[in-house]
Amino acid sequence: MARIKIELPARFAFSTEVPIHIGLINYGHHLDNAALLSLVSEARVRFFKSLGYTELDVDGVGIVVADAAVQYKSEAFHGEILVFEMAPDDFNKYGCDLVWRATDKASGREVARGKTGIIFFDYQQRKAAPVPAGFVAKTAPQA
Template sequence: MRDRYAFFTSVAVRWGDMDALGHVNNIQFFAYFEQARIQFFEAVGADKVWDAEQGPILASASCNFLKPIVYPIDLEVGLAVTDIRNRSFGASLAIFRKDSDEMFAEGKNGIVWVNYPAGKAINLPPVLVEGLNKFKP
């Protein structure tokens, strides 16, 4: 399963991520995806072109919860670019037990590159497209 993902980052599960039912709250799964997405942006060079004028927005997000996560545990989030279009790209994500194929959740993100002041989608910068292509499975 891990071989479907080209980028991995470690995620620290905090005691405060747990809810009254004794497992990590569902909203935290999205926070773990967000943490991986931001580190992924740095890995693909988005920080070279992301500024007050332009950058990414999360246009869509989904998560299939496969099993509960219980503290303490070491996790990794895997990410793979699934498709690259002119103004956007898709990503597949999964949460794994560190150094294991045990998967807790899998999700999808749609990311659009935007001119922030204009509020309009613009073409992905070439340096970003080059970086994204390195993380397609």
């Protein structure tokens, strides 16, 4: 089976720090793989908040997660602080990928990288909605 390879953008639009607490550690004494996705979700919520949005209101529509891919690079441990960087990429009519990287704050060691595919969603009509122009304007790469 071919391994997943996530290409990172040249620049990340957002960064946030999330500590690893004991509840995120598994029997191998490192960050649990399911817990990592929970931390990515926290970083995503913070990303939208930094733009003045919530996941339920991005210029009048919400988002849903369509898919997720993770490429693990190293272990992470209790007490470490992970720096999550995130940037939207690969836009289509209804969504985009949120590409992210997680590194240990103290050492700079890359822990994981990935992407989360999101679709904008009209929760009242229960159907996909076009990407809001305001979101594109706020997240477009700077020339």
